Amino acid sequence: LAKTTQPISMDSYEGQEVNITCSHNNIATNDYITWYQQFPSQGPRFIIQGYKTKVTNEVASLFIPADRKSSTLSLPRVSLSDTAVYYCLVGDGGNTGTASKLTFGTGTRLQVTL
Amino acid sequence: EAQVTQNPRYLITVTGKKLTVTCSQNMNHEYMSWYRQDPGLGLRQIYYSMNVEVTDKGDVPEGYKVSRKEKRNFPLILESPSPNQTSLYFCASSLLIRDRANEQFFGPGTRLTVL
Numbered sequence: 001l002a003k004t005t006q007p008i009s010m011d012s013y014e015g016q017e018v019n020i021t022c023s024h025n026n027i028a029t030n031d032y033i034t035w036y037q038q039f040p041s042q043g044p045r046f047i048i049q050g051y052k053t054k055v056t057n058e059v060a061s062l063f064i065p066a067d068r069k070s071s072t073l074s075l076p077r078v079s080l081s082d083t084a085v086y087y088c089l090v091g092d093g094g095n096t097g098t099a100s101k102l103t104f105g106t107g108t109r110l111q112v113t114l
Numbered sequence: 115e116a117q118v119t120q121n122p123r124y125l126i127t128v129t130g131k132k133l134t135v136t137c138s139q140n141m142n143h144e145y146m147s148w149y150r151q152d153p154g155l156g157l158r159q160i161y162y163s164m165n166v167e168v169t170d171k172g173d174v175p176e177g178y179k180v181s182r183k184e185k186r187n188f189p190l191i192l193e194s195p196s197p198n199q200t201s202l203y204f205c206a207s208s209l210l211i212r213d214r215a216n217e218q219f220f221g222p223g224t225r226l227t228v229l
Contacts, residue, residue, distance in 0.1 A: 023191035032214065043118075043204050043220025044157070057125065087156065091215075102147070103173065 002086045004105035011111050018075045020108050022088030025069050033064060033071045034089040038107070044087060047073070075110075083112045117139045118221035120205050126227045127195055135190045135224050137205030145208040145215045146188035147172070148159065148180065150201040151223075157204065163188055195228040202226075 005023040012018045015043040024033070032051050036044035048055055050062040050071070075082060085107040118139045119175030127133055139146065147162040150171075163182040177199055179191040188207075192199060201226050206218040 034217075036218075041223070043206070043223055044218075045220070046217040049217065102159055102162070102218075104149075104156065104157040105157075 003084070003103060004090055006086075006088055006105045006108045009109040009111065010086045011113070014079055014080055014110070014112055014114055015077050018078050018082075018110060018112075020073045020075075020088075020110070021068045021070055022105060024071070024090045026086070027068050028092055031090050033068075034072075034085045035060070035062065036089060036104075038085045038087065047060055047086075078110075078112045078113070080112050083110060085109050118207055118219050119162040120203075120207055120221040120224050120225045121194050123208070123222065124225050125153075126229065128229050130194050130198055133195060133226075135192075135203060135205075135226070137188045137190065137221060139185050139188075139205075140186065141207060141209075141219065141220070142185065143207035143219075144185070144210040145218075147180065147208075147215075147218070148178070148188070148190045149204045149206065150174065150199075152201050160190070161202075181186060188226045192202060195226075197228050200226060 001103040037047050038044040047091040048060045048062045050064050052064050055062045063072040087107045088105045091102040145164045148160040149157040151157050154210055158173045160176045160178050161172055161180040163169045166182055166185050169180050202223050204223050205221040208215040208218045
């Protein structure tokens with residue numbers, strides 16, 4: 001089962017771009033990479049998901065190199081409200097019988113200040 | 115409103131007293147899952163379900179049971195709770211796309227304390 005490693009914490013100023021990297025060295029061929037955001041006392045909230053190269057939505061971009069052993073979540077122009085914990089999640093390949101066992105990392109605590 | 119609900123939100127109980135935490139979703143999702151969250155350990159999957167009557171163990175299933183008799187409900191059962199099960203519990207649901215869990219929607223959490 002693929003494990004993930006993220007920095008424990010990061011600091012940023014408001015308006016800057018923030019990049020959070022997740023390592024997943026033993027990712028399986030069919031695994032997808034998903035990022036979630038969590039505020040205190042709330043459930044995680046989906047941000048973005050990808051398989052390879054680059055994915056972009058209205059809130060973030062996800063960069064995945066060719067070897068897929070890592071991924072980078074990019075948050076453009078963060079604001080104070082982006083202060084949260086960000087989780088990288090790897091899984092699953094969708095093979096019937098082994099699918100959907102999902103592993104979260106320990107998360108990166110992002111602190112945004114003025 | 116599309117949502118995942120959990121009950122109770124807070125529970126204090128004693129060792130050995132059986133309890134059930136309910137989880138319900140109104141989005142017709144096939145996939146449902148339970149996680150526990152502990153300081154420094156992130157979210158760890160307890161059990162998951164791909165559909166009605168289909169459940170499987172996650173990373174930390176010991177001491178827990180689940181059932182999936184209806185598509186919308188996925189209760190978490192602690193037959194004999196112990197203090198090491200004191201934690202924050204989250205239920206989540208998702209559509210399955212080609213047997214793969216897609217974006218998960220999480221409930222508000224249940225904070226359980228076992229004395």
